[in-house]
Amino acid sequence: MLQILIQGLLLSGLYALIAMGFTLIFSIGRVLNLAYGAYLMVGGYMYFWVSQTLGMPKLMGVAVAALLGVLMGVLKYRLIVKTLKGDHVAVEISTLILAVVIQAGIVLVFGDSSKILLPIVPGVINVAGASVTYNILIATLISWAILLGLYAFVRLTHTGRAMQAVSMDAKGAAISGIDPDRINLITWGISGALGALGGVFFASYTQLSPSMWVAPLIISVAVVIVGGIGSIIGTLVVAHIVGFLEVIVVATLAPELRGVFTMLLIIGVLVTRPQGLFGREEL
Amino acid sequence: MIKTALLSGTCIALMASAAGAEIKVGFIGSLSSDTGLSTLRGAEIAVEELNANGGVMGEQITLVSADTGQDPTEGIRAYEYLAETEEVDFIISGSIDDVSLGWLPRMQEYRIPTLDTWTSYIGIIDMVVEDPDSMAPYFMNIASDEALATLYINFGADVLKEKMGWDSVVILAEDTAFGEAITGLVTEALAPVAGIEVKEIITYDVATVDFAPIFSRAQDTGADFIYQVSSVNSQVVSSQYVKLQVPMAMTGVNVAALGMEYWEDTGGAGGGISTLSPVPSVGFRLDPASQEFVDTYQAKYDSRPLLPHFNGFNAYHGLKQAMAAAEEAGGFDNVEGWAEAMKKQDLVLELDGQLWLRYAFWGDDEVEPVTGRTYPHNIRFDLSEPFDDAAPSMVVVQWYEDGTAAVVYPEKYATGEFTLPSWVKQ
Numbered sequence: 001m002l003q004i005l006i007q008g009l010l011l012s013g014l015y016a017l018i019a020m021g022f023t024l025i026f027s028i029g030r031v032l033n034l035a036y037g038a039y040l041m042v043g044g045y046m047y048f049w050v051s052q053t054l055g056m057p058k059l060m061g062v063a064v065a066a067l068l069g070v071l072m073g074v075l076k077y078r079l080i081v082k083t084l085k086g087d088h089v090a091v092e093i094s095t096l097i098l099a100v101v102i103q104a105g106i107v108l109v110f111g112d113s114s115k116i117l118l119p120i121v122p123g124v125i126n127v128a129g130a131s132v133t134y135n136i137l138i139a140t141l142i143s144w145a146i147l148l149g150l151y152a153f154v155r156l157t158h159t160g161r162a163m164q165a166v167s168m169d170a171k172g173a174a175i176s177g178i179d180p181d182r183i184n185l186i187t188w189g190i191s192g193a194l195g196a197l198g199g200v201f202f203a204s205y206t207q208l209s210p211s212m213w214v215a216p217l218i219i220s221v222a223v224v225i226v227g228g229i230g231s232i233i234g235t236l237v238v239a240h241i242v243g244f245l246e247v248i249v250v251a252t253l254a255p256e257l258r259g260v261f262t263m264l265l266i267i268g269v270l271v272t273r274p275q276g277l278f279g280r281e282e283l
Numbered sequence: 284m285i286k287t288a289l290l291s292g293t294c295i296a297l298m299a300s301a302a303g304a305e306i307k308v309g310f311i312g313s314l315s316s317d318t319g320l321s322t323l324r325g326a327e328i329a330v331e332e333l334n335a336n337g338g339v340m341g342e343q344i345t346l347v348s349a350d351t352g353q354d355p356t357e358g359i360r361a362y363e364y365l366a367e368t369e370e371v372d373f374i375i376s377g378s379i380d381d382v383s384l385g386w387l388p389r390m391q392e393y394r395i396p397t398l399d400t401w402t403s404y405i406g407i408i409d410m411v412v413e414d415p416d417s418m419a420p421y422f423m424n425i426a427s428d429e430a431l432a433t434l435y436i437n438f439g440a441d442v443l444k445e446k447m448g449w450d451s452v453v454i455l456a457e458d459t460a461f462g463e464a465i466t467g468l469v470t471e472a473l474a475p476v477a478g479i480e481v482k483e484i485i486t487y488d489v490a491t492v493d494f495a496p497i498f499s500r501a502q503d504t505g506a507d508f509i510y511q512v513s514s515v516n517s518q519v520v521s522s523q524y525v526k527l528q529v530p531m532a533m534t535g536v537n538v539a540a541l542g543m544e545y546w547e548d549t550g551g552a553g554g555g556i557s558t559l560s561p562v563p564s565v566g567f568r569l570d571p572a573s574q575e576f577v578d579t580y581q582a583k584y585d586s587r588p589l590l591p592h593f594n595g596f597n598a599y600h601g602l603k604q605a606m607a608a609a610e611e612a613g614g615f616d617n618v619e620g621w622a623e624a625m626k627k628q629d630l631v632l633e634l635d636g637q638l639w640l641r642y643a644f645w646g647d648d649e650v651e652p653v654t655g656r657t658y659p660h661n662i663r664f665d666l667s668e669p670f671d672d673a674a675p676s677m678v679v680v681q682w683y684e685d686g687t688a689a690v691v692y693p694e695k696y697a698t699g700e701f702t703l704p705s706w707v708k709q
Contacts, residue, residue, distance in 0.1 A: 113548070131528055206493055207516070246493075
């Protein structure tokens with residue numbers, strides 16, 4: 001039981017980090033960024049290239065991955081989202097296509113065989129019979145730190161409050177003197193950075209592969225649907241529901257059913273509470 | 284794009300040296316996996332050597348490829364492409380089990396002589412037993428998984444039970460035909476033959492990337508060790524086992540660990556794991572003929588796999604045997620005649636004056652003494668010491684924590700000792 005609790009907490013922290021960037025875009029831009037998983041993939045591969053292929057410091061690998069995530073987010077907003085001017089279906093289709101194109105690019109550059117990342121922080125401790133790597137422990141702690149930092153940023157800074165305003169009513173925010181375009185640009189940049197960072201930790205926990213963008217995308221979509229258009233706290237809560245659900249299913253039922261209950265949860269929420277468990281909240 | 288380039292490159296290179304060729308060989312397998320490439324490259328070298336010696340029946344040989352992407356549906360299309368578009372005379376396969384099972388009905392339909400170098404599924408040999416006419420074109424020159432499992436059980440009895448003192452096991456098996464077959468065979472025999480109780484079988488999806496809760500569940504069974512069966516993404520389960528320092532030994536079948544790239548693929552987190560492997564394996568002493576093949580291979584290719592997997596050797600020797608059979612039968616059109624000639628092929632490779640490897644096939648009614656059954660169209664193997672009739676169906680390979688690997692079982696072929704990872708207490 002304690003093992004489930006520990007592993008559930010660790011996995012959920014990672015899921016919260018992964019889902020946060022996706023939720024941000026959905027809350028502020030009202031867009032399902034289906035290329036979000038590709039941020040994770042590119043972040044993971046960039047970290048691999050910098051730290052393992054070039055042999056540079058791991059922190060530099062993390063920083064380069066995050067910067068590339070920012071760049072991807074900003075470019076995507078400027079070149080695709082803004083150009084399509086609020087046509088959500090077109091944006092979603094184009095982001096999905098972009099993810100597939102990025103996947104092909106990764107195969108071209110790195111090949112399609114899976115790669116295992118060296119742990120960012122090597123070592124393992126045994127807690128109540130559960131083996132816990134320092135890597136996932138650090139990932140979870142950093143995830144919590146980033147989410148708390150993001151929460152503080154949104155609540156306490158002028159830009160953060162502007163993000164809240166745009167998420168509630170973009171036109172109203174514009175009338176109040178806020179530049180929604182600038183806020184969207186910042187949000188896409190932050191989202192890209194969060195995705196890339198999530199990718200570094202997700203890949204170091206699992207593996208690098210050109211198809212690794214799909215699973216995090218499903219997790220992110222699940223968090224948004226189950227949580228509703230969301231708050232940071234709501235994202236954190238739902239990420240824990242999904243994470244614990246997966247660990248409990250694997251530990252007590254069957255590993256093959258790992259993702260099934262998450263899907264059932266999505267369907268159940270869509271049918272019974274389409275607005276999500278937490279409804280519509282401000283950031 | 285890479286696959287297309289590779290495909291074109293293969294065709295162009297081989298066709299350039301074989302203008303006017305009339306014997307066409309088709310390769311079916313994954314062009315992006317070490318497994319598939321091993322078979323393809325083994326076949327390429329065999330074709331080059333045969334062509335350099337005048338070809339077969341005075342004709343040059345060409346080799347064309349069809350990529351399966353390790354997907355059964357793509358595999359069916361690939362077989363159809365080779366049969367209908369390329370109209371090949373002979374097919375050499377580096378397919379995994381599920382893919383071979385997909386295209387087998389097409390083989391029965393087109394009746395193209397086909398040699399499988401990787402697939403070991405005993406169910407296919409059973410098909411040969413039950414329906415010899417429609418399966419006449421099919422041969423498998425890797426020991427079937429039943430033979431692999433049978434000898435592995437001996438390893439269980441001799442080493443895991445007797446030497447290590449282990450009484451119980453938990454099986455971690457991927458949800459594939461390969462996983463199901465090996466799991467069934469091992470589960471049936473471990474308790475009665477080796478005296479090792481199977482506590483639980485945990486099956487997982489091949490897309491699984493987080494094994495932490497699965498290892499916790501394995502630990503909860505109280506078993507003495509883990510037996511893993513993994514042919515897809517095997518490096519993930521291995522690396523997480525090492526990263527999590529799971530306090531139980533893990534052995535079994537880990538396909539990623541069959542190649543020299545395993546260490547690199549696991550980011551160096553692959554030590555302490557052992558796996559059964561068909562022969563020749565990593566850490567395997569090679570006879571002079573096999574060593575010569577490796578030397579040629581390494582001079583020709585500078586990309587992974589840097590050392591051919593066992594199926595690369597099978598393809599190299601097997602393709603030559605298939606061509607020799609065609610010469611005897613007057614070509615590939617007379618499938619029954621070719622199959623009869625194929626059964627007579629017998630290549631014995633010696634090391635230090637003793638039989639080391641053998642490429643021959645079981646007779647149709649010949650009963651293997653240990654399992655008490657027949658293995659028509661399957662490579663001849665030996666399941667008991669001193670392995671003087673054929674090579675063992677498998678060896679056990681141990682990867683050490685310094686990145687080296689050795690054969691640890693059976694004793695005749697051993698180049699190292701079976702050891703536990705440093706974090707596992709005996």
